[in-house]
Amino acid sequence: MATRRSHVPLSLVVGGNPRATSDGDLARGLAAGESWAIAETWHRFAPMVLALAERALGSRSEADDLGQEVLYCAFRKIKTLREPDSMRSFVYSIAVRALKSELRRKRLRGWLTFHPPETLVDLTSRTMDMESRDLLRKCQTLLDRLSPRDRLVFILRRMESMTVEEIAAAMDLSLSTVKRSMAHASNRLLRWIAADPGLAGRLEAGRWER
């Protein structure tokens, strides 16, 4: 018996508001390969991952690439997640590991190449003027000089407002190592800032905003 196929495209019907879906349900949906779960995972976690990556790497496009890697990795490894309700921590820990590797790679590339490719400064910022972008570039240069571990600890503690315990868990470090790393990063940054009177003055004056 011949069968006729409908030409009406299939559409996904999701019951209820996806935002109301718990992280646990989302993890289970992702593990089952549900398309809605992939989209919801992206919308729920990508902004967080992208912002963290951009702060840590200092580049929006590199953050985009890393965001793709992190969410793709989360999709591939979701079946290894034992506690679906801890999906946020799961994604965060993947992001932190990926960032650590990327920062190490960048540092290695910096050692191996005499002329690293020029990183273009984001000129589209709607909230910062030229002077502020110049100041930001200087700050990023200082952060680049930190070791990947110190830099990541500093970013997570100062910019993501994570506790020492949370950082230790996400980076698989002991509490004392996190504290030592934080102190080391702060001391080195302060020393470098102090060595540049112009930068110190502008930072302390806090006059970078329009």
Place this chain on the structure above:
Amino acid sequence: MTTGTTGTTTTTGTTTTTSGKPEDSRALAALTKLTRDSIERRTPEELDRGLDLLLARVDSTRSSTRRGLVRWSLVGVAAAVCTLVILQIASTSHKRLPALEPSALAYQIEGGSVLEGGYLRESGHAGIKLLFNEGSKFLFLSGTRGRLRSIDSKGARVAIEHGTASFQITQSADRRWLVEAGPFLVTVKGTVFTVSWDPSSERFELRLRHGRVVVSGPVSGGDIVLRAGQRLVVNLPRAETSIMEDQPEEAIGEPVGAPDSRAIPTSVVRPPVVRDKPAQSSPSVASVPSPVAKIEGERRWADDLAIGHWDRILEDVERTGVKAALDKASSEDLFALADAARYRRRVDLAREALLAERRRFPGSPRALDAVFLLGRVAESGEQGTTRAIAWYDEYLSRAPTGAYAAEALGRKMTLTSESNGSEEARPIAEEYLRRFPKGSYAGSARALHRAP
């Protein structure tokens, strides 16, 4: 580094803390705030594009997983048969099964064919589409000549000999895609972009919609890394390299008849603008605003600048010609042009605009501002420190209480300190502190004042 008791203000080099702990330094707090606040949230459109890429990658993985399952099933059956045969003949030798090849790259071509040597021949007038099994797509616009130079499991290399092609590359750490366009080579990871090459005018253009590419070729400063939303234009005869931000409305159009019009962008082909002879223009061309008319006030560059349309200003100048623009633009528009050129790092054009402002409107307040900005522009050039200081001196002598006086003195102090040392900069720092004790360079001035 000295530290004091908690609750008192202490000094750490030239930075201060309120508790003695380095973590409490104001400078560190400021650095944190600046870096944290510099992040702009992704727009819903940017997030949607990211999701599209992720979904394409997931689909690609699923299909290759399915193919892998079928392959492994076949391999399993074959292995079982071999084992039985081996057991039956009681052979003691062991044969290794050949390892599976990594996922090969295959493609389907629409609208044309691949001839010997990889030459892409168009069969109709809708362009040529290459659809790869892992999700990547190429679209050669109608009339574009190109070649598929090589293809293997690690990626593909294509060449554009003439015309425009769009690419949507599925992100993969294992694959590398290369696009040649004349003397340029574009190295690609997961991204969406359009490349044009015109061998007659030797003009290269790349519009990057998403992701990141590295462009190598005869461009100044070595390889150029482009990020999403940027447009690189290289004009080889004029030795000009420009990187611009694409405005959303003009960034990328939709290819006619493309199966997935969101995924494969094409560049917008602009109509040629007839210059200087409006009377001879055809009705259709006459509807395009004349750039000369724009300079005379139809649309003011100052207005464009205010809404961030810097590239539109520079495009107007390109159409009109730099000399005509500099000779005819109003004082405000010249200043707007200088700003747009500075924002786009067109240092020479910025300098020309500021000099024109000074020459044509010597008595205007903008002419004074131009003197200060000439100093800023000079700082961008090589060995521009001396020239910049001279401009700042001129500004300070002509406008000692002008709007940029504090900034000019601060820059002069900084440049003097960098080029001649803190000893020579100290008197300038003292003057700065005397005149602008709460100015934005006061911190630096105090540091110089204290320096041994």
